[in-house]
Amino acid sequence: MTPTIAILLIITFVLSTVGLLLLIWTIANNQxxxxxxxARTIFSPGEEGHSEDRARPADEPFTGDTSEQAQAIEARxxxxxxxxxxxxxxxxxxxFWLLLGSxxxxxxxxxMHLPEFLTASEFLTFGRIRPVHLNAVTYGWASMAGIGVxxxxxxxxxxxxxxxxxxxxxxGFIWNIGLILGLSAITLGLSDGEEWLEFxxxxxxxxxxxxxxxxxxxxxxxxxxxxxxxxxxxxxxxAALVWFPIxxxxxxxxxxxxxxxxxxxxxxxxxxVLGLWVTxxxxxxxxxxxPKILGRPIISYQLSLIGFWSLALFYSQVGIHHLxxxxxxxxxxxxxxxxxxxxxxxxxxxxxNHHGTMMGNFGRLKDSPTLRFVWxxxxxxxxASLQGSMEALRSINVITHFTHYTVAHxxxxxxAFLSFxxxxxxxxxxxxxxxxxxxxxxxxxxHFWLVSIGILIYVVSLTVAGWKQGVxxxxxxxxxxxxxxxxLPALQARTLGGALMTLGHLxxxxxxxxxxxxxxAATEQPTLFRPAIKENAQ
Amino acid sequence: MKRxxxxxxxxxxILLLATLTLVVMPYLQMSAEQVPPDLKPYTEQQQRGxxxxxxxxxxxxxxxxxxxxxxxxxxxxxxxxxxxxPGDYAYDEPHLLGTMRTGPDLFNIGxxxxxxxxxxxxxxxxxxxxxxxxMPSYPFLFRHVDEPVEGDxxxxxxxxxxxxxxxxxxxxxxxxxxEYMLALDHTYPAPTLPTLPPKTDEPxxxxxx
Ligand code: HEM
Ligand code: HEM
Numbered sequence: 001m002t003p004t005i006a007i008l009l010i011i012t013f014v015l016s017t018v019g020l021l022l023l024i025w026t027i028a029n030n031q032x033x034x035x036x037x038x039a040r041t042i043f044s045p046g047e048e049g050h051s052e053d054r055a056r057p058a059d060e061p062f063t064g065d066t067s068e069q070a071q072a073i074e075a076r077x078x079x080x081x082x083x084x085x086x087x088x089x090x091x092x093x094x095x096f097w098l099l100l101g102s103x104x105x106x107x108x109x110x111x112m113h114l115p116e117f118l119t120a121s122e123f124l125t126f127g128r129i130r131p132v133h134l135n136a137v138t139y140g141w142a143s144m145a146g147i148g149v150x151x152x153x154x155x156x157x158x159x160x161x162x163x164x165x166x167x168x169x170x171x172g173f174i175w176n177i178g179l180i181l182g183l184s185a186i187t188l189g190l191s192d193g194e195e196w197l198e199f200x201x202x203x204x205x206x207x208x209x210x211x212x213x214x215x216x217x218x219x220x221x222x223x224x225x226x227x228x229x230x231x232x233x234x235x236x237x238x239a240a241l242v243w244f245p246i247x248x249x250x251x252x253x254x255x256x257x258x259x260x261x262x263x264x265x266x267x268x269x270x271x272x273v274l275g276l277w278v279t280x281x282x283x284x285x286x287x288x289x290x291p292k293i294l295g296r297p298i299i300s301y302q303l304s305l306i307g308f309w310s311l312a313l314f315y316s317q318v319g320i321h322h323l324x325x326x327x328x329x330x331x332x333x334x335x336x337x338x339x340x341x342x343x344x345x346x347x348x349x350x351x352x353n354h355h356g357t358m359m360g361n362f363g364r365l366k367d368s369p370t371l372r373f374v375w376x377x378x379x380x381x382x383x384a385s386l387q388g389s390m391e392a393l394r395s396i397n398v399i400t401h402f403t404h405y406t407v408a409h410x411x412x413x414x415x416a417f418l419s420f421x422x423x424x425x426x427x428x429x430x431x432x433x434x435x436x437x438x439x440x441x442x443x444x445x446x447h448f449w450l451v452s453i454g455i456l457i458y459v460v461s462l463t464v465a466g467w468k469q470g471v472x473x474x475x476x477x478x479x480x481x482x483x484x485x486x487x488l489p490a491l492q493a494r495t496l497g498g499a500l501m502t503l504g505h506l507x508x509x510x511x512x513x514x515x516x517x518x519x520x521a522a523t524e525q526p527t528l529f530r531p532a533i534k535e536n537a538q
Numbered sequence: 539m540k541r542x543x544x545x546x547x548x549x550x551x552i553l554l555l556a557t558l559t560l561v562v563m564p565y566l567q568m569s570a571e572q573v574p575p576d577l578k579p580y581t582e583q584q585q586r587g588x589x590x591x592x593x594x595x596x597x598x599x600x601x602x603x604x605x606x607x608x609x610x611x612x613x614x615x616x617x618x619x620x621x622x623x624p625g626d627y628a629y630d631e632p633h634l635l636g637t638m639r640t641g642p643d644l645f646n647i648g649x650x651x652x653x654x655x656x657x658x659x660x661x662x663x664x665x666x667x668x669x670x671x672x673m674p675s676y677p678f679l680f681r682h683v684d685e686p687v688e689g690d691x692x693x694x695x696x697x698x699x700x701x702x703x704x705x706x707x708x709x710x711x712x713x714x715x716x717e718y719m720l721a722l723d724h725t726y727p728a729p730t731l732p733t734l735p736p737k738t739d740e741p742x743x744x745x746x747x
Binding site for chain 2 (some may be wrong): 014018022025111112113116119120121122124126127128130131190191192193195196222225231234235236239242243246247250257258259260261262263264265266268272276309312313316317319322323325326327328329332336394398401402403404406434447473474475476480481484485488491514534
């Protein structure tokens with residue numbers, strides 16, 4: 001037995017022991033036995049069976065049958081209002097960064113098939129606008145929208161007002177300053193040089209501080225909570241907000257990790273941003289929105305807890321599947337592949353819960369914008385993750401690793417999964433904060449179709465072309481330039497898909513601003529895809 | 539609060555465990571790795587070129603990590619070189635392994651294209667050399683002068699890619715970047731590579747771009 005295999009075995013052993021201990025601990029502490037009761041904590045008394053989105057035309061808004069129930073609804077309204085400034089700060093910023101990031105993504109895409117497009121200025125060269133795209137959409141759009149939604153959900157989940165909301169507002173400003181400085185640094189050519197870690201480390205400190213300032217209201221509000229059970233969404237949100245600052249700090253320790261070990265830290269970090277930061281936020285939101293809109297609890301609370309801990313155990317170790325075949329120890333790659341495959345456990349448990357809860361209620365997708373965006377997002381989480389587990393296998397990865405296939409997978413995850421869920425959540429949250437309904441139903445519809453068709457074109461074209469590119473690259477008889485030519489149509493198709501997505505984002509941002517400015521007619525009814533209550537009922 | 543705290547502490551512990559296995563242990567193992575005796579540290583100019591490579595994001599399209607031929611046969615057969623080992627990157631900070639091959643691997647570009655004029659011309663406009671290349675041009679790394687003065691590095695661009703009149707001169711950044719390209723030559727044998735066939739020289743016949 002070689003020492004490396006011995007190490008591998010020891011690690012696996014330690015891991016499973018720790019996992020087991022954790023599981024025993026949770027059971028001993030009655031985390032599991034509350035079972036379905038915990039799944040119901042997101043409903044106010046008597047609310048179960050009523051959709052908060054009133055997705056069906058016949059649904060009357062639930063205002064409570066008894067005074068006690070009415071009070072609970074009233075209390076929730078107060079809780080919503082308590083987070084208003086903080087949530088609006090983070091969400092408005094995120095919409096801005098989404099637009100900026102989309103334009104940079106679109107320009108990067110165009111440059112890949114029109115290499116003379118905007119080459120005169122060094123500030124607009126592909127190698128600078130592409131990292132601006134990635135950082136703007138990851139740390140600007142996805143992270144800021146995710147934190148915004150988390151700030152909205154925390155008081156709801158803990159059934160109390162947000163405590164210390166002003167820290168989150170200040171944190172939002174610091175985060176925005178970090179983005180402005182970081183993106184400018186990349187544009188000026190001052191990148192740190194590692195993917196997902198381009199911001200100079202001095203700027204990164206701002207994100208650690210800004211993130212920590214959002215953890216403060218979380219802790220304060222948790223200390224004040226009025227619920228016995230912690231609903232699974234709060235597990236995910238709490239963990240994500242703990243993980244991110246640690247990750248970001250370690251990965252950015254300046255000059256600590258040179259050479260090939262720097263690559264392992266780089267990808268350990270990058271996949272943890274995906275797995276331990278944006279993914280728990282996305283799944284957590286879906287765990288809240290789907291049952292709320294259907295008015296029925298998730299089907300298995302036990303499963304959701306297993307899903308949570310197995311995600312924590314497995315996802316934290318998958319990073320090195322980005323370096324398969326690279327100059328690093330084999331045991332390390334194997335470890336990450338094993339965990340990538342093990343990821344199917346949390347993925348399947350989450351899928352059973354999300355899609356199982358939907359069973360028999362698919363008709364509501366026709367009405368509720370939130371449900372449609374969130375559920376499609378949840379479905380794409382299942383798809384992207386199962387695809388990811390396959391992609392981590394050596395036999396598949398040898399083909400897909402260096403190709404556009406990875407980019408398609410990246411957008412399936414970050415866009416069709418995460419961004420869709422965030423869109424859905426924003427449609428849910430804004431009316432509850434502003435006490436105003438979305439002005440134009442048609443715009444929501446337009447947004448949905450533009451981004452759906454756009455991402456479909458994006459993912460399908462690059463998946464097919466990326467696979468062919470990967471197969472061809474392995475065969476040295478095929479000249480490199482022929483492979484480049486072969487991928488050109490897909491790169492052009494990506495520009496088309498990306499343009500539709502960007503248009504969709506313009507519609508979304510316009511509607512968002514109109515909402516803030518209270519445009520359109522005052523109405524009591526939620527804006528759904530189909531004309532709701534009055535117009536339909538008679 | 540107890541339970542909320544327990545979740546957060548549990549989450550943090552799991553992450554620390556992962557840090558141990560994916561960050562600390564690889565670091566210990568790889569920093570003990572032997573540095574190939576033939577690997578030369580970068581000169582100041584090459585290091586500056588490396589910085590230009592980083593600033594302009596070449597890493598988003600080019601990898602620097604040929605894979606083992608028994609795993610991915612295309613890499614070596616395209617002339618990209620023997621599989622790289624951790625020691626090859628001893629002087630790389632930050633690493634520039636890359637994850638895309640929109641363009642070819644550059645681990646041995648200095649051996650495949652050892653002419654500085656080729657490198658400069660290619661940077662000024664890749665299509666001047668390789669028809670159909672989708673690599674962007676980097677005109678901002680060059681100056682357009684009417685008359686080059688003493689010490690200027692003139693780059694002769696074939697028509698129609700050059701300017702109508704005057705000359706194209708490489709800036710310090712362009713020269714540094716080109717020197718860095720030439721430094722990317724890892725054709726020496728790697729002492730730690732068990733799968734390397736007996737010490738034959740790297741075949742250089744396959745000089746695809
Ligand atoms: C079980 C779950 C998943 C597994 C096992 C997995 C696995 C992988 C693998 C093997 C790669 C390719 C690495 C390479 O060859 O370079 C990859 C790339 C990527 N994945 Fe996943 N994936 C999973 C889920 C997700 C999800 C849910 C998201 C989005 C939130 C996501 C986002 C990405 C991104 C952005 C990349 C590209 C990273 C880069 O090259 O910059 N993945 N994933
Ligand atoms: C608006 C339309 C969009 C377009 C046209 C677009 C286009 C692009 C392009 C051209 C790249 C570079 C690919 C390469 O280097 O080969 C890229 C990378 C990336 N984009 Fe987008 N993008 C869009 C939206 C988004 C959004 C909204 C997100 C996240 C929420 C996102 C996340 C990413 C990620 C994570 C990568 C890195 C992928 C990798 O390294 O494998 N993109 N995008």
